[in-house]
Amino acid sequence: MTRVNAQDVKKAFGDALNRVAYAKETIILQRRGEDIAALVPLEDLKLLERLREEEEDRLDNAAADAALAEPGENIPHEVIKAELGL
Numbered sequence: 001m002t003r004v005n006a007q008d009v010k011k012a013f014g015d016a017l018n019r020v021a022y023a024k025e026t027i028i029l030q031r032r033g034e035d036i037a038a039l040v041p042l043e044d045l046k047l048l049e050r051l052r053e054e055e056e057d058r059l060d061n062a063a064a065d066a067a068l069a070e071p072g073e074n075i076p077h078e079v080i081k082a083e084l085g086l
Contacts, residue, residue, distance in 0.1 A: 001027075001028060002025060003028045003030055004029060005029075006030060009029055020039045020041055024041045024043070026040050
């Protein structure tokens with residue numbers, strides 16, 4: 001992983017793009033010494049998106065499990081929809 005000033009990447013964007021696309025390098029862009037963004041290979045972005053979706057699914061499942069564990073009667077979704085006229 002390389003850290004580069006954003007202005008330097010702006011001057012040589014084609015080179016940075018090739019390093020990311022073909023050498024599979026991640027480049028962290030900095031402004032005033034602070035990390036502000038990253039150029040990552042597309043494969044890494046796809047992996048990150050899959051991980052986010054899996055985490056969202058895990059959280060949704062945990063919330064559903066918690067709701068089902070609450071005391072009281074569990075009312076099926078179809079019954080609620082019918083009562084609301086949906």
